[in-house]
Amino acid sequence: MSSPILISLDAMGGDHGPSVVVAGVRDYRKRHGGEGVRFLLHGDETAIRAEMARCALTDDICIIRHTGKVVAMDEKPAQAMRRGKGSSLWNAIEAVKLGEAGAIVSAGNTGALMAISKLLLRMSAHGLERPAIVASWPTLRGVTAVLDVGANVESDAEQLVEFAIMGEAFHAAVHSNGGRPTIGILNVGSEDMKGHEEVREANRILREGGEGLGLDYRGFVEGDDIAKGTVDVVVTDGFTGNIALKTAEGVARFISALMKEALTSGVMAQAGALLALPALRRMRQKIDPSAINGGPLLGLNGIVVKSHGGADAKGFGNAIRIAVELGRSDYLVKVSESFNRLTAVMEQPPAPAAEHAMETPQ
Template sequence: MASPTLISLDAMGGDHGPSVVVGGVKDYLSRHDGEGVRFLLHGDEAAIRAEMARCALTDAVCDVRHTDKVVAMDEKPAQAMRRGKGSSLWNAIEAVKTGEAAAAVSAGNTGALMAISKLLLRMAAPGLERPAIVASWPTTRGYTAVLDVGANIGSDAKQLIEFAIMGEAFQSAVHGVAKPTVGLLNVGSEDMKGHDEVREAHAILREGGIPLNYHGFVEGDDIAKGTVDVVVTDGFTGNIALKTAEGTARFISGLLKEALTSGPIAKLGALIAMPALKRMAARIDPNAINGGPLLGLNGIVVKSHGGATPRGYGNAIRIAVDLARSDYMAKVGANLGRLAALEQPAPAAETLGETHQ
C-alpha cells in the first residue's frame, strides 16, 4: 500500500492561527478526495486539539507536534533565522527537509518563511538568490501563473528563464494545463523592445534549446486576457502589476456596489442579477486562488495569505498536495539541467593536420 502524502502545516501562522489552519484541513477534506493525505500540525497542542474537536478531526488524519515557540508576523527575517529554530514555522519546513513531509504550508510571516525555507531547503539552482513567488491570476480563460510577484526585485536573463521553467511546471501540476504557453512580460511585442535582460532571455527561449511552449513577448493587458498560461517577469514589475490589479478590482467592486444600491430600481436590478453577481464574485475572490508556492527551493513550500479564511487555507493545501503528487520537482530539475548545458562554452575545435609555421 502506498504511503500517504504528508503535508506539514504551521498551525500558528497567520492572523487567526489554529482556527483557520484546522478549519482549512476540514475544508480541504470536504471538497477534495482526502484519501491518502495526512497532516502534520506544528504549534500549541491544546489550541490545535480544541479546533480538531470542533471540526471533528481525529488523529487518523492529523498528527500534532507541540511547540510553544512562534515566529511573530512582524519579526524581521534575520531575527527569525537566529531565533526561530523550534518554532511552528521552522518545524513545518524542517519536516520537508528531513523527508518526513512532502510539502509545507504556512500563513505566517512571508519574509521569515522565505528566509527559513531557503536556509533549511537551499535553492534548486545556483543562480537563484531567493525563491520566486507565483500568483494564480484569474483570466477570461481560467488562470494564468504570474511570477515573480515580489521576491526578486531585479532578475537577469538566466533567472527569467528559470522562472519560465518553474512557472511552466507549476501550471501543469496545479492547473492541469498539458503544455502551457509561456510569455515574457515586456513593454511591447517587438524584438527590439525592453531592456537587455528581457531581450536576452527572449532570444534564448526562442531558439528552443529548452522544451518550453514559448509564445514570445506579452504586454500588461495580456495577463487578464489569458493570452499565455505563464507570464514571466522580475519581482519588481510583477509585484506592481499584482498590487495594481488588486487595487483596481477593489475600486471597481466599490463602484459596482455603490451603483447597485443607489436607489430602489437599482436595488431591484441587483436582486435580479444576484446569481450572476455571485458567480462573478467567486471568480475574483482572493480565497479562491489563495496559495502562492515559493518556487526554486529543493522542496515544496506554499505561502497562504495571512488573512485567509478556512476555505482559502484549504485551497493552499490543495496546491501543496497537487505539487507533491506531481512530477514538478523532476521536471524543473531536468529543464534546469538543460539550461546549465546551454551555458557551457563549446569545446575548442581540435587542430587538424600540420601546424603552419
C-alpha cells in the same frame, strides 16, 4: 487511487493561527475529499486540539507536534533564522527537509518563511538568490501563473529563463488540463527590440533554446495580456510583478465597490441586482481572493506554499490544495531536468547575427 501524502502545517502562522489552519483542513477535506492526505500540525497542542474538536477532526487525520515557540509576523528574517529553531514555522519546514512531509503550508511571516526555507531546503538552481513567488491569476481563459511577484526585485536574463522553467512546471502540475503551458515575458511591447537588456537577452535564450528546453515560448506579452490569458505563464522580475499584482488587486476592489454602490442605489437597482444574483455570484467566485490563495515559493528543493496571513478557512484550504497537487506531481523532477537542459543551452555560443550582403551595382 491518489498516492498518500503528509502535509506539514505551521498551525501558529498568520493573523488567526489554529482557528483558520485547522478549519482550513476541514474546508480542504469538504471540498476535495482528502483521500490519502494527512496533516502534521506544528504549534501549541492545547489550542490545536480545541480547534480539532470544534471541526470534528481526529488523530487519524491530524498529527500534532507541540511547540510553544512562534515566529512573530513582524519579526525580521535575520532574527527568525537566529532564534527560530524549534518554532512552529521552522519545524514545519524541517519536516519537508527530513522527507517526512511532501509539502509545507504557512500563513506566517513571509520573509522568515523564505529565509528559513532557503536555509533548510537550499535552492535548486545555483543562479537563484532566493525563491520566486508565483501568483495564480484569474483570466478570461482560466488561470495564468505570474512570477516573480515580489521575492527578487532585480533578475538577470538567466534568472528570468529559470522563472519560465519553474512557472511552466507549476502551471502543468496545478492548473493545466493536459496541454503544454505557453509562456511569455512581460514587456512594454511585443516587438523583439523592446525592453531593457535583461528581458531582451532572456527572450533570445528562450527563442533559440525553447524547444531544447521543452518549452512552448510565445515571446513578449504586455500588461493587458495577463487578464486576457494570452499565455499560461507570464515571467517578470519581482519589482514589476508585485506592482502589477497590487494594481490588479486595487482595480478589483475599486470595481467591486462601484458595483455595490450602483446595485444598492435605489429600489429598481436592487430589483435588478436580485435578478442578476446568479451571474453576480459566479463573478464573485471568479475574483474571490480565497479561490486563488496560495503562492508557492518556487526554486527550492522542496514544496513550500505561502498563504495570505489574513486568509479565511476557504483560502487556507485552497493553499493546502495547491500543496497537495504540487507534492503529488513530478514538479521537482521536471524542474531539475529542465535546469540540466538549461545548463547545456547556456554553454552553447550565441547564434551569429545575420549578415546582409551588399549588392554590387550593375
